[in-house]
Amino acid sequence: MNVVVTGLGTTSPLGGDVASTWEGALAARSGVRTLENDWAEKYGVPVTFAGQLAVRPEEVLSRPETKRMDPSAQMAIVAAREAWADAGLSEDAVDPERLGSIVSSGIGGVWTLLTAWDTVKERGASRVLPLTVPMLMPNSPTAYVSLEFKARAGAHAPVSACASGAEAIGMGFEMIQSGRADVVICGGTEAAIHPLPISAFASMQALSKRNDDPQGASRPYDVSRDGFVLGEGAGVVVLESESHAKARGARIYASVLGLGMTADAHHIAAPEPNGAGQTRAMELALERAGLTAADVAHVNAHATSTPVGDMIEARGIRALLGSHADQVLLSATKSMTGHLLGGAGALESVFTIKALETRTAPPTINVTEPDPELQVDLVRDTPRALPQGQIAAINNSFGFGGHNVALVFGA
CATH class of the missing domain: 3.40.47.10 (Thiolase/Chalcone synthase)
Incomplete structure (x- = not known):
């Protein structure tokens, strides 16, 4: 359904x-x-x-x-x-x-x-x-x-x-x-x-x-x-x-295509260092959606601005998408809103859906010197256009206790 x-x-x-x-x-x-x-x-x-x-x-x-x-x-x-x-x-x-x-x-x-x-x-x-x-x-x-x-x-x-x-x-x-x-x-x-x-x-x-x-x-x-x-x-x-x-003739913003949920079972607060659970959540979401890396145009990252967590997720995104990551626009909207904790994944889902609707990836602010390990195209300071046609976007949310959730939306 x-x-x-x-x-x-x-x-x-x-x-x-x-x-x-x-x-x-x-x-x-x-x-x-x-x-x-x-x-x-x-x-x-x-x-x-x-x-x-x-x-x-x-x-x-x-x-x-x-x-x-x-x-x-x-x-x-x-x-x-x-x-x-x-x-x-x-x-x-x-x-x-x-x-x-x-x-x-x-x-x-x-x-x-x-x-x-x-x-x-x-x-x-x-x-x-x-x-x-x-x-x-x-x-x-x-x-x-x-x-x-x-x-x-x-x-x-x-x-x-x-x-x-x-x-x-x-x-x-x-x-x-x-x-x-x-x-x-x-x-x-x-x-x-x-x-x-x-x-x-x-x-x-x-x-x-x-x-x-x-x-x-x-x-x-x-x-x-x-x-x-x-x-x-x-x-x-x-x-x-x-x-x-x-x-009922409703306007449709986007479709929910896939969901991936995993648990790190590693530490009560720290993410698993290799990000295996995070990557697996994204893989499961894409599999459930029946999509491949080539279908993804945008990722709204969990990206909280912590020294360790940001790059664990970024490496996982790169591992998931492979060379196609070069064509994916990455946004980290917590740079503007702060971290809403239990509300973060929901607000960022709204951002992800609006990005698909308007074909616009929101910016990430305050990045004056990107981490040299970052291997995904980060949208900095100014919004950027997303492709036309049918595309998909991933919204990642991770939590203390090792909770990993990836949602895939499409429009």
Whole structure:
């Protein structure tokens, strides 16, 4: 059964919707900035910048909605509403029993959890909000999306760290192919710009510490890269069986052609040094799509800007594509948005789909001296045209725990 993309939604450091986010990406704009808080002085937090949302959820949602949802769920609802509207769907357009929701978060409601603990310590257990557990649980975003759109075929939240959003889309693809649903609202969300996660990531030497140059801190494949930049936001796509989409005359952005998922089984945080699991995920995705390296025109890389991880992935892409890698355009969009953790794979799927739709590969910024090991054509600073005709693109997402997810889209 063919699966297609009919709706896109996001809220990101580059914009409050898909149009502004895509426009910002094509303009090679950074959404990273210095945090306006006292965390460094008050707690000694060593990193003072992040990719914060361009439009806060409270500017879009009602006050009752923001009070009963963790920020991660708020962001998911904003993106899901846009994707639903973009798909041209209405309440009676889909049988609720044939509609699914799969929206993931890598960390869950960290703001709710830690705020509730502060309340216990400072004001006592009786002052904890009754909705604290429904707000902090990692399945809260997908549950709220399911409630919003009456999605009764299933509400799921696969948690695989920074691969969560991509895995959610892959699960949506499989949910339709298995016959469980005709339409699935799927993606990822994260709201973890909080002093504890920042301190924890910094402690493991994962974050860039370029406090004096926040917009230049995320620099995938540059020889001076020193860690990722934390971001926040959500990306959501509406997937449909092709027959369902065509029956209602929906606009189709692209097809989901293949999914590859593997596990490194190597280390709780570090990727397997040879990248075998990452390469295998890409191989499986292409095999499932019935494609070869020659069909691939574009790769949106996981590329977080870490000294070790970037080149493991790059070598894997080269190994997968062989000499055809010379004709493939590589983009690393985290350079502009920061790393949305569980939302990254979903936002980057939106970027990959928009690249196919517009035949434009978005740029990678901040690469002043590319790593000499890089053997794939990196799109730097300025967007580049993709070929016309039927082409495919790969979106990679990898996560702590050794999770590897590769999605293949075609248009």
